[in-house]
Amino acid sequence: MRFYFTRMRSKDICPPRQPLKKMVWSWVGAFCGIYLVASLASYMSDNLLGTMFVIGSFGASAVLVYGAPLAEFSQPRNLIGGSVLSALIGVAVYQVFADYMVLASALAVSLAIALMYLTRTLHPPGGATALIAVIGGENVHQLGFLYAVMPVFLGSLLLLLVALVVNNLSTDPKRHYPVYWI
Numbered sequence: 001m002r003f004y005f006t007r008m009r010s011k012d013i014c015p016p017r018q019p020l021k022k023m024v025w026s027w028v029g030a031f032c033g034i035y036l037v038a039s040l041a042s043y044m045s046d047n048l049l050g051t052m053f054v055i056g057s058f059g060a061s062a063v064l065v066y067g068a069p070l071a072e073f074s075q076p077r078n079l080i081g082g083s084v085l086s087a088l089i090g091v092a093v094y095q096v097f098a099d100y101m102v103l104a105s106a107l108a109v110s111l112a113i114a115l116m117y118l119t120r121t122l123h124p125p126g127g128a129t130a131l132i133a134v135i136g137g138e139n140v141h142q143l144g145f146l147y148a149v150m151p152v153f154l155g156s157l158l159l160l161l162v163a164l165v166v167n168n169l170s171t172d173p174k175r176h177y178p179v180y181w182i
Contacts, residue, residue, distance in 0.1 A: 025175060029066030029166035033159045034058065040158065041151075053151040055132050057083070058159065060125035065163040069177040073123055076160055076178050078116075082123025083156045086112035087148035090133025094141065104134045 041053035064074040090108040097104035112130035116122040133147055167177035
C-alpha cells in the first residue's frame with residue numbers, strides 16, 4: 001500500500017507561466033474558432049442541426065489546437081479523425097445500448113479511446129464527443145450518424161481552418177501548425 005501512495009508524490013515543480021505572447025495567440029485562436037462555430041450555429045438556428053451545433057468538446061479541442069498547437073493531440077489527423085471516429089462510436093453504442101445508459105456511457109468513451117489509439121488519432125476531447133452522443137438528449141439522438149458529420153466534422157474543420165491561420169500568423173518559430181498532417 002505504501003508503494004501505491006509513494007507513486008502519487010510530486011516528482012517535479014509546476015512549470016513556469018507561459019509568455020504573454022503565447023497566451024494572446026491562444027486567446028485569439030480560441031475566440032475566432034469558437035466564434036466561427038457559434039456563428040454558424042446561430043445562422044442555422046432555424047433547424048435541429050443549428051440548435052445543437054456547438055458541443056462542449058469543441059471547447060476542449062480549442063484549448064489543444066490554439067493553446068498547444070505542437071502537441072500530438074492537437075494535430076489535424078487527431079482533431080478531425082479522433083473527433084469523427086469518437087462520434088461514430090458514440091452513436092453506434094447509443095443505438096445498441098440505449099436502454100442501458102450507464103453501460104452505454106462507459107462503452108462509448110472506452111471504445112472511442114481504444115479506436116483512437118488503434119488509428120493513431122488520439123484527441124482527448126473525443127471522449128467527450130462520444131459521451132455527448134450517448135447523453136446528449138433527444139436532439140443529438142435524432143441526428144443519428146449525422147451527428148458525426150454535423151456538428152462534429154464540420155465544427156472540427158472550422159476549428160482546424162482557424163488554427164491554420166492564427167497559429168501561423170505568429171513570428172515565433174516555436175508556434176506553427178501543423179507539425180504533421182497524416
